[in-house]
Amino acid sequence: GNSVTQMEGPVTLSEEAFLTINCTYTATGYPSLFWYVQYPGEGLQLLLKATKADDKGSNKGFEATYRKETTSFHLEKGSVQVSDSAVYFCALRSGGSNYKLTFGKGTLLTVNP
Amino acid sequence: EAGVAQSPRYKIIEKRQSVAFWCNPISGHATLYWYQQILGQGPKLLIQFQNNGVVDDSQLPKDRFSAERLKGVDSTLKIQPAKLEDSAVYLCASSLEVTEAFFGQGTRLTVV
Numbered sequence: 001g002n003s004v005t006q007m008e009g010p011v012t013l014s015e016e017a018f019l020t021i022n023c024t025y026t027a028t029g030y031p032s033l034f035w036y037v038q039y040p041g042e043g044l045q046l047l048l049k050a051t052k053a054d055d056k057g058s059n060k061g062f063e064a065t066y067r068k069e070t071t072s073f074h075l076e077k078g079s080v081q082v083s084d085s086a087v088y089f090c091a092l093r094s095g096g097s098n099y100k101l102t103f104g105k106g107t108l109l110t111v112n113p
Numbered sequence: 114e115a116g117v118a119q120s121p122r123y124k125i126i127e128k129r130q131s132v133a134f135w136c137n138p139i140s141g142h143a144t145l146y147w148y149q150q151i152l153g154q155g156p157k158l159l160i161q162f163q164n165n166g167v168v169d170d171s172q173l174p175k176d177r178f179s180a181e182r183l184k185g186v187d188s189t190l191k192i193q194p195a196k197l198e199d200s201a202v203y204l205c206a207s208s209l210e211v212t213e214a215f216f217g218q219g220t221r222l223t224v225v
Contacts, residue, residue: 004155034213043117043204044156044216089155100169101146101214103155 002027006090006104013080013111021075021107023064023090031092033057033066033073034101038087047075047088080111115139117217119205125223131193134220138186138207144168146214147180147190148204156204162188195224 007022025031035047035057048057053068062077073090090104118137126132138145143164148156159178161169164185173180177196182188192199202221206214 036216041218043218044206046213046215049213091155100158100161101156103157105153105155 002031002092002094002102004090004092004102004104006088006107009106010108010110013109015082015111015113016079017111019075019077019080019084019109021088021090021109023073023075023104025071025073025090025092027071027092027094027102029094030068031094033064034091034093035062035064035073035075036089036091036103038089038106040086044089080109082111082113085109085111117205117207117215119203119217119220121220122218123221123223125225126195128197128224129194131191132195132222133189133191134203134205134222136188136190136205136217138188138205139215142207142209142215143185144208144214145182145188146204146206146208147188148206150202150204150219152201159190192222195222197224200224 003026005024032051034049036044037047038044048059050057050066056065064073064075087106087108089106091101120135145162147159150156159173160180162182165182180190200223202219204219206216208214
């Protein structure tokens with residue numbers, strides 16, 4: 001079946017540091033890949049997505065590239081801010097019309113001033 | 114555009130009691146999902162509706178959980194009787210057929 005593996009948290013960084021959160025997946029076919037973010041006390045929000053191999057999703061300074069050869073979708077940001085503190089979830093959607101999202105366990109990011 | 118609405122935001126019940134959650138999806142979204150998010154874990158799909166029909170309920174504990182989506186709009190998720198391990202955040206999401214899912218703020222359930 002489908003599965004998503006994220007790097008274990010928590011991750012603590014200083015403001016303006018470089019961020020990488022690793023994500024690898026197992027899926028049949030050609031899944032779409034997503035990063036969702038959950039700020040304290042809020043629901044999940046889509047951060048970025050990529051629907052085919054070599055696509056790069058980007059939003060709010062965050063980027064992730066769909067790497068089929070390594071089955072990875074690592075999240076990066078060049079300079080994090082305190083406001084980026086949240087839980088980040090990598091997810092995949094299997095191919096077909098059934099829009100079922102499979103999530104990783106999430107990575108808690110804390111950015112200190 | 115209004116987002117996915119869920120209520121209540123918080124609920125505390127004793128084990129063996131029953132509880133119900135309500136979800137109002139984004140207008141026009143045919144697909145509605147209920148996810149369970151246990152502390153420290155990623156969300157797990159409980160049930161997926163397409164209009165008012167069930168597409169996937171393979172991970173719904175049917176001996177105690179039930180869900181319905183009358184008229185293809187609002188949905189309710191019920192737990193009866195609740196167990197301690199049901200303590201979690203219950204997330205509702207909706208989508209158009211081929212777009213990303215939009216999530217509500219969730220209902221945090223504590224079973225004591």
